[in-house]
Amino acid sequence: xxxxxxxxxYGALLEHGSWSVPIGxxxxxxxxxxxxxESLEDLIRRESSRYKASHWVRDDDxxxxxxxxxxxxxxxERLSFSFPHxxxxxxxxxxxxxxxxxxxxxxTVSYSDIAQAIGxxxxxxxxxxxxGANPVLITVPCHRVVGKNGALTGYRGGLPMKTKLxxxxxxxxxxxxx
Numbered sequence: 001x002x003x004x005x006x007x008x009x010y011g012a013l014l015e016h017g018s019w020s021v022p023i024g025x026x027x028x029x030x031x032x033x034x035x036x037x038e039s040l041e042d043l044i045r046r047e048s049s050r051y052k053a054s055h056w057v058r059d060d061d062x063x064x065x066x067x068x069x070x071x072x073x074x075x076x077e078r079l080s081f082s083f084p085h086x087x088x089x090x091x092x093x094x095x096x097x098x099x100x101x102x103x104x105x106x107x108t109v110s111y112s113d114i115a116q117a118i119g120x121x122x123x124x125x126x127x128x129x130x131x132g133a134n135p136v137l138i139t140v141p142c143h144r145v146v147g148k149n150g151a152l153t154g155y156r157g158g159l160p161m162k163t164k165l166x167x168x169x170x171x172x173x174x175x176x177x178x
Contacts, residue, residue, distance in 0.1 A: 007054045009047075010062040013040045016071045021137075023066055024056070029084030030066050033137040035157035036164070047135060050088045070138065076172035079105040081139045089133060096130035103144040106173030108166070110148045132156055138165065 009031060011024045022034040022043035031051070034043040044056050060067070065083055072078035087097060099117045103109055115127045134142045137157050143165040147153045155162035 007051060009044075009051050009054045009056050010059040011040050011044060011056050012058060012060045012063045012067065014063075014067050014070060016074055019070075019074055021070075023063060023070070025063055025066055026051075026086045029086035030136055030139060031086045031088075032135045033070075033139060035137065036161045050135065073138070074168065076168070083139075085136055085140065087135055087140070089130070089135075092126065093130040093133055096127055097134055097136075097140050100131070100134070100140050100142055100145070103141055105141075106169040108144050108146045108150070111145060111153075112148055114145060128154075137161075141165075144169075 007026055009024050009026055011022060013020065013022050019036065021036055022032075022038055022040040023030065024032040024043060024047060032043060032047045034040075034046075040058065048054065048056075069078055069081050069083060073081070087094075089097065095118045096114060099114050102117070111124050111127050111131070112121070114131070115121050115124045118127075120127075131142045131145055132154065134140050134156070137143070143155060143157075143162045145153075152159055152162055152166075
C-alpha cells in the first residue's frame with residue numbers, strides 16, 4: 001500500500017483595514033484565499049478536500065510575503081502579485097485560472113471573453129464553473145469577470161466582496177491616471 005506523503009498547509013487570518021480574509025499556502029505557494037469575514041477554520045474545512053493528506057498549521061510568519069502583497073494591493077500600491085501559487089485543479093480549470101491572470105487591473109471581461117481566450121467559445125457554462133472553483137480569490141482575479149451585459153454575477157466570496165474589489169481597483173486605477 002502506497003502512503004501519501006503528508007503536506008503542510010500554513011494558514012492565517014489576514015486583517016488589514018476593513019479587510020479580513022483567511023489565507024493558506026504550502027511550501028510551493030499560495031493555495032487558498034477565503035472570503036471577507038470567513039474564518040480560518042471555515043477555509044480549512046472547505047479546502048481540506050483539495051489537500052487530503054495535509055496538516056494545517058497556523059503560522060503568520062510563513063505567510064508574510066502573501067500578506068504583505070495583499071495589503072499593498074488593498075492600499076493601491078500593487079496591481080499584480082509576484083508570488084507563486086500552488087493551486088490544484090483539472091487542466092481545464094488551470095487554463096481558466098491562467099486566463100484570469102491576464103485580465104488587466106481595473107478591467108472586466110465576460111465569461112464569453114474567457115471562453116474565447118482559451119479557444120472554447122461554446123464552453124461558457126464550464127468556464128463559469130471553473131471560475132467558481134478558483135481557490136485563490138483576489139490573487140487570481142475572478143472578481144474581474146462579469147456577465148455579458150456587464151452585470152455583476154456570482155462570486156464565491158459574495159457579491160458585496162466582488163463589488164468592493166472592483167470599486168477598489170477602479171478607484172486606484174483612476175487615481176493612477178491623475
